[in-house]
Amino acid sequence: MAVIRVRTTKHTSFVNITNQVREIVKGYGIKSGLCLVYVPHTTACVFINEGADPEVIRDIAYAVEKLIPWRDDYAHSEGNSAAHIRSALIGNSRIVPIENGDLALGTWEAIFLADFDGPRERKVIVRVLKED
Numbered sequence: 374m375a376v377i378r379v380r381t382t383k384h385t386s387f388v389n390i391t392n393q394v395r396e397i398v399k400g401y402g403i404k405s406g407l408c409l410v411y412v413p414h415t416t417a418c419v420f421i422n423e424g425a426d427p428e429v430i431r432d433i434a435y436a437v438e439k440l441i442p443w444r445d446d447y448a449h450s451e452g453n454s455a456a457h458i459r460s461a462l463i464g465n466s467r468i469v470p471i472e473n474g475d476l477a478l479g480t481w482e483a484i485f486l487a488d489f490d491g492p493r494e495r496k497v498i499v500r501v502l503k504e505d
């Protein structure tokens with residue numbers, strides 16, 4: 374198991390962690406298998422989407438804010454219900470196939486950690502499973 378530590382800098386941060394995950398996978402030296410990317414937090418999550426044009430990520434942040442506004446009639450006393458809901462909907466893990474010793478991501482795909490209640494330090498757990 375490997376852990377990536379990410380220090381986010383804003384209240385809402387999307388951090389491209391593809392290179393860190395890729396380095397971990399390559400370190401295992403396996404040809405094919407699965408890579409689990411897991412975020413052990415309740416107000417942060419992980420997703421895969423376009424990493425080439427930063428406007429896509431900006432638009433995702435915009436849409437998330439519109440769909441799940443920070444202020445609404447929430448009950449949770451900590452005051453960060455929107456961050457919990459956003460993370461629950463996006464999900465806290467992804468599995469990426471490993472082919473030819475590398476992540477089998479699409480040409481435009483990247484792996485993003487999304488922090489909806491930063492800035493703070495976040496952990497991403499990476500597990501690599503070898504296919505026989």
Ligand code: ZN
Nearest residue numbers: 449451453454
């Ligand atoms: Zn909370």
